[in-house]
Amino acid sequence: MLSIRPTVSQHVFSVFGRSIHPELVLSCQSRTIQKTHYRARIDITSDGHLISFTGSRGATLSEVVGSKQQSLPQQRKLLSLPLRGRSSDELEGKRGLRYRSQFELEHFSAEMFWMLQNQLQSCVSPDEMIHSFDSSGRMPFGAISFIHIETRERQLLIQAFHTFPDDYSIVKSMTTFHVEKE
Numbered sequence: 001m002l003s004i005r006p007t008v009s010q011h012v013f014s015v016f017g018r019s020i021h022p023e024l025v026l027s028c029q030s031r032t033i034q035k036t037h038y039r040a041r042i043d044i045t046s047d048g049h050l051i052s053f054t055g056s057r058g059a060t061l062s063e064v065v066g067s068k069q070q071s072l073p074q075q076r077k078l079l080s081l082p083l084r085g086r087s088s089d090e091l092e093g094k095r096g097l098r099y100r101s102q103f104e105l106e107h108f109s110a111e112m113f114w115m116l117q118n119q120l121q122s123c124v125s126p127d128e129m130i131h132s133f134d135s136s137g138r139m140p141f142g143a144i145s146f147i148h149i150e151t152r153e154r155q156l157l158i159q160a161f162h163t164f165p166d167d168y169s170i171v172k173s174m175t176t177f178h179v180e181k182e
Helices: 110-122
Strands: 011-016 027-034 038-045 049-055 060-067 077-082 086-092 097-107 128-132 144-151 155-164 169-179
Touching (some): 011 086, 027 128, 038 155, 038 169, 049 097, 049 155, 049 169, 060 169, 077 086, 110 155, 110 169
Antiparallel strands (some): 011 060, 027 038, 038 049, 049 060, 086 097, 097 169
């Protein structure tokens, strides 16, 4: 798949109180996790990621890191923030779902960025997803999306790293979805 990620200034961090149809994003990689108390789908997309989390009582929360140009629904959008600086949020979803996230945009020197990019590319385990994008032409290498997944019986923890070589920037996010006991 040939793809070049939009610049970091064109990205937003959004949360929805609903599922997002996978056909609204260009998925590069996908993984589904099924536990007793939840089901989750994690996609590395051409712009960042999409995580849809559905609890055992049917409520869904979806997190999207993507381009402002993506045509995402406006219905039940709970949060939408430009990817700048640092942010931390918590939401109480319907039917016992809890959501907590934080993200940070960091800028690095060219040398440090190159080292971090290489470290991300060397990490591969069953609990991780990684996708390398094509170069924009300005740099000899393309962006990387890296996602680390930790599952528990009532909780899902996602750590995501999205690199932006043209800006020497990395967006780091950590998200926790939790299903309360009934």
